[in-house]
Amino acid sequence: MDAFERTFALHVPSSTENLAMIRDFVASIGSKAGFDENEAARITLAVDEACANVIEHAYRSDDAYIVTIRATLDSEVLIFDIVDNGRGFVASDVAQVDVEELIRQRKSGGLGLRLIRAVMDDVKYQITPGEKNELRMVKRLKHA
Amino acid sequence: MTQTFRIESSDQDGVCVLAVEGYLDAHTAPAFETAIEDEIRSGRVRLVVDCSRLTYISSAGLGVFMSFLEEIREQGGDIKLAAITPKVFQVFDVLGFPQLFDITGSVEAAVARFSQTRGV
Numbered sequence: 001m002d003a004f005e006r007t008f009a010l011h012v013p014s015s016t017e018n019l020a021m022i023r024d025f026v027a028s029i030g031s032k033a034g035f036d037e038n039e040a041a042r043i044t045l046a047v048d049e050a051c052a053n054v055i056e057h058a059y060r061s062d063d064a065y066i067v068t069i070r071a072t073l074d075s076e077v078l079i080f081d082i083v084d085n086g087r088g089f090v091a092s093d094v095a096q097v098d099v100e101e102l103i104r105q106r107k108s109g110g111l112g113l114r115l116i117r118a119v120m121d122d123v124k125y126q127i128t129p130g131e132k133n134e135l136r137m138v139k140r141l142k143h144a
Numbered sequence: 145m146t147q148t149f150r151i152e153s154s155d156q157d158g159v160c161v162l163a164v165e166g167y168l169d170a171h172t173a174p175a176f177e178t179a180i181e182d183e184i185r186s187g188r189v190r191l192v193v194d195c196s197r198l199t200y201i202s203s204a205g206l207g208v209f210m211s212f213l214e215e216i217r218e219q220g221g222d223i224k225l226a227a228i229t230p231k232v233f234q235v236f237d238v239l240g241f242p243q244l245f246d247i248t249g250s251v252e253a254a255v256a257r258f259s260q261t262r263g264v
Contacts, residue, residue: 111210
């Protein structure tokens with residue numbers, strides 16, 4: 001982090017209806033950070049995946065809860081923190097099953113974390129049981 | 145928000161073409177899932193999804209393709225994906241979908257492939 005760090009935050013009710021608003025927010029910050037349209041779209045997808053997980057799994061689509069998306073931009077990285085206080089999970093427990101195997105098992109889930117990891121440079125979870133869950137996704141800026 | 149999602153179903157040479165338009169995410173995927181379920185229940189298992197007007201897809205949308213593929217192929221059909229734009233294709237590509245699904249450049253090519261392979 002440096003002296004030119006800027007932070008942005010969006011707080012939305014926990015409903016998949018708000019994913020479009022979240023994507024607009026992320027795309028605009030991605031573009032502000034200097035990413036081209038394709039790269040900004042990939043970052044937007046990663047944050048969409050993370051928020052959809054929170055909405056559907058941590059908050060079970062109960063829009064009485066709020067999802068917070070915090071973005072921090074400095075001269076080297078763009079960081080997105082997704083914060084919730086719903087049901088947490090242990091990332092290492094989420095099995096990385098082959099897509100081929102998921103098809104055989106007729107599963108529709110299990111792809112979100114894979115996409116997040118494919119797009120972002122660093123992904124970390126901090127889970128404080130019963131208090132809050134925080135997913136940090138870091139993308140290095142092109143010139144950094 | 146104007147990020148809507150629409151599905152249009154039509155028949156081309158006995159193949160069901162589902163034209164999807166807009167944003168396929170966790171919010172809109174259930175509608176897509178219902179549309180495919182309806183086709184399978186009506187005995188239509190030769191499906192082409194026309195993605196030419198699909199602007200965005202997330203894992204929820206990809207999951208719909210994934211969850212029905214086995215059932216449809218067991219019944220002698222297939223879900224073929226057609227005319228995916230480069231922006232959307234990169235999401236399919238990250239997950240290795242091009243190796244698992246039959247993807248063509250146009251709806252016509254996908255429909256023709258059904259007649260070449262007689263039912264699959």
